[in-house]
Amino acid sequence: MGKICLDDMLGYGHDHFVWITPRYNLINASPFGHKAVLFEPAMEHNGTAEQKARWLPLARSGKIMGTYAQTELGQGSFVRGIETTATFDRDTDEFVIHSSTVSSAKFWPAGLGFSTTHGTVMARLIVGDKDHGPHLFVVQLRSIDDGKPIPGIKMGDVGLKLGYNEADNGFATFKNVHAPRSHMLMAHSQVSRNGTYTKDPLRAKLSYLVMLLVRGKMPGVFTVQLAQATTIATRYSVVREQDLAVRWPWVHGYFWLTGGTTFEGENYVLWQQVGRHLLKQLDRFQDGESIEPQMQYLTNSKDYNAACTASGEQFLDAEVQLSIYRNRAHRLIVKAHTAIRSSGRTLAEAWNEHMMLHISASRAHIEYLVLKSFGDTIASLPDTTSSNLGTVLSHVCSLFALSTVINPRSVDALSFLETNGTQAPYLNCVQLDTIRALVNDLLDKLLPDAIALTDAWDFSDTSLCSTLGMYNGDVYGNMMRWVEQLPINQKVWENDGVQEGWKDWVDPILKQEMEAKAKL
Numbered sequence: 001m002g003k004i005c006l007d008d009m010l011g012y013g014h015d016h017f018v019w020i021t022p023r024y025n026l027i028n029a030s031p032f033g034h035k036a037v038l039f040e041p042a043m044e045h046n047g048t049a050e051q052k053a054r055w056l057p058l059a060r061s062g063k064i065m066g067t068y069a070q071t072e073l074g075q076g077s078f079v080r081g082i083e084t085t086a087t088f089d090r091d092t093d094e095f096v097i098h099s100s101t102v103s104s105a106k107f108w109p110a111g112l113g114f115s116t117t118h119g120t121v122m123a124r125l126i127v128g129d130k131d132h133g134p135h136l137f138v139v140q141l142r143s144i145d146d147g148k149p150i151p152g153i154k155m156g157d158v159g160l161k162l163g164y165n166e167a168d169n170g171f172a173t174f175k176n177v178h179a180p181r182s183h184m185l186m187a188h189s190q191v192s193r194n195g196t197y198t199k200d201p202l203r204a205k206l207s208y209l210v211m212l213l214v215r216g217k218m219p220g221v222f223t224v225q226l227a228q229a230t231t232i233a234t235r236y237s238v239v240r241e242q243d244l245a246v247r248w249p250w251v252h253g254y255f256w257l258t259g260g261t262t263f264e265g266e267n268y269v270l271w272q273q274v275g276r277h278l279l280k281q282l283d284r285f286q287d288g289e290s291i292e293p294q295m296q297y298l299t300n301s302k303d304y305n306a307a308c309t310a311s312g313e314q315f316l317d318a319e320v321q322l323s324i325y326r327n328r329a330h331r332l333i334v335k336a337h338t339a340i341r342s343s344g345r346t347l348a349e350a351w352n353e354h355m356m357l358h359i360s361a362s363r364a365h366i367e368y369l370v371l372k373s374f375g376d377t378i379a380s381l382p383d384t385t386s387s388n389l390g391t392v393l394s395h396v397c398s399l400f401a402l403s404t405v406i407n408p409r410s411v412d413a414l415s416f417l418e419t420n421g422t423q424a425p426y427l428n429c430v431q432l433d434t435i436r437a438l439v440n441d442l443l444d445k446l447l448p449d450a451i452a453l454t455d456a457w458d459f460s461d462t463s464l465c466s467t468l469g470m471y472n473g474d475v476y477g478n479m480m481r482w483v484e485q486l487p488i489n490q491k492v493w494e495n496d497g498v499q500e501g502w503k504d505w506v507d508p509i510l511k512q513e514m515e516a517k518a519k520l
């Protein structure tokens with residue numbers, strides 16, 4: 001589909017498929033999407049007039065396929081940390097592009113895996129003994145004649161991703177690869193024939209602009225994807241009969257075609273089961289019957305609605321933390337119970353009408369139970385436990401308790417603040433600031449123990465199945481060894497580095513053998 005879109009754009013001279021819209025995201029998620037999205041803007045914003053006149057017509061007509069190779073195994077967001085070097089060789093008037101470390105391998109750029117012939121490669125400019133930091137260089141990566149990697153360049157595909165698998169994100173390492181001096185993009189900084197470096201200090205940072213341009217487009221992309229997910233969910237919800245409560249353990253699946261995760265019962269179903277139980281417990285209490293021990297807090301009608309009076313380090317006290325969670329659960333259960341029992345509608349109708357409320361109540365109760373059992377476990381550690389361990393675990397417990405209150409990603413954190421009607425909030429702004437400060441402090445305290453805490457689980461590398469999380473910490477070496485043994489790369493290297501499908505899919509574009517089309 002990407003190739004069809006590209007043929008159409010080249011044949012009819014338009015750019016409708018370049019940017020990603022609901023209908024046109026097909027080309028972006030293909031080996032042909034990156035050239036106009038990244039390579040051409042990089043050239044437009046960083047090339048001199050002469051460089052643009054040389055490269056842009058080639059790129060726009062498909063005679064070269066360009067990518068943008070900035071990210072490395074060891075650095076993504078931190079562009080100043082890029083390690084690939086471009087060392088100026090005054091004798092030959094060339095730059096020598098070199099991957100100086102394992103972590104300097106270019107990793108992720110779209111097109112490296114299969115389709116690209118050229119890249120704007122971000123590398124540290126070295127002139128003499130001076131390192132001028134990251135600059136952009138046009139580097140030929142594959143031969144236009146036969147698709148073989150240029151000598152000194154090792155390229156491959158990064159393998160399966162969680163999504164976006166139609167795009168050929170790849171990796172590349174450079175071993176003393178030569179590029180003429182004219183291949184440094186020199187709109188904002190220059191290296192002269194005799195090795196003099198000059199730059200426009202106000203414009204030099206513009207070389208970082210390209211990724212920002214793409215990121216500026218991202219909200220539009222994600223809006224479309226969220227809209228697609230919403231469309232699928234909405235359509236399916238009017239087709240599917242919601243009798244899952246009976247069958248949930250057996251009927252759900254998890255496969256690509258559904259486009260979603262419903263593993264072991266979608267959690268709205270499970271929350272409702274908890275909610276039903278909570279409301280029944282409150283019914284029992286109101287009828288004067290006994291209720292289970294972990295819900296005894298429902299019997300305390302005195303202070304669940306009063307504002308919290310704790311301050312400062314009192315928020316580190318386990319009982320204070322528990323009271324915050326207990327009171328929140330109590331308030332929400334009573335609210336949900338009142339709404340459902342007094343609705344005047346059938347139980348099923350009332351249940352659906354107040355679904356969000358009783359799901360909040362269920363979540364609040366479960367979070368209370370988690371905190372309580374965490375605290376109980378720490379309190380019941382044997383006397384032989386070292387006091388250091390007890391302290392570290394208390395910090396972890398407090399971190400869970402307090403960060404759930406203030407973390408912006410915490411679900412329904414607002415309900416920690418609510419009381420009834422017009423009363424003051426349960427936690428006020430000063431208390432929330434105190435909790436934020438305590439969370440920061442806990443993070444500092446826990447940092448030295450973070451690795452020990454995870455090592456304590458004693459997971460084997462095999463069970464983690466993660467190149468990033470292996471015990472030896474050799475993240476980049478592990479990653480490169482992993483991608484190098486992928487069948488897709490092994491097969492290509494056995495074939496002199498030429499990708500299967502190159503002749504059918506890329507060659508005709510480069511050689512301009514597309515189906516003839518009338519120009520618009």
Ligand SMILES: Cc1cc2nc3c(=O)[nH]c(=O)nc-3n(C[C@H](O)[C@H](O)[C@H](O)COP(=O)(O)OP(=O)(O)OC[C@H]3O[C@@H](n4cnc5c(N)ncnc54)[C@H](O)[C@@H]3O)c2cc1C
Nearest residue numbers: 034038068069070071075076077078107108109110164169
């Ligand atoms: C599908 C896909 C396509 C891509 N295509 C290209 C491409 O064509 N060309 C290219 O060059 N690259 C490409 N990339 C790479 C992409 O640009 C990087 O993933 C991105 O720059 C982030 O870098 P990173 O993955 O190394 O994460 P990191 O920068 O290591 O970030 C990891 C985590 O740390 C956090 N973090 C980072 N810095 C800070 C900070 N200062 N403070 C607090 N938190 C921080 C981040 O938010 C993130 O959660 C692609 C990536 C993907 C997934």
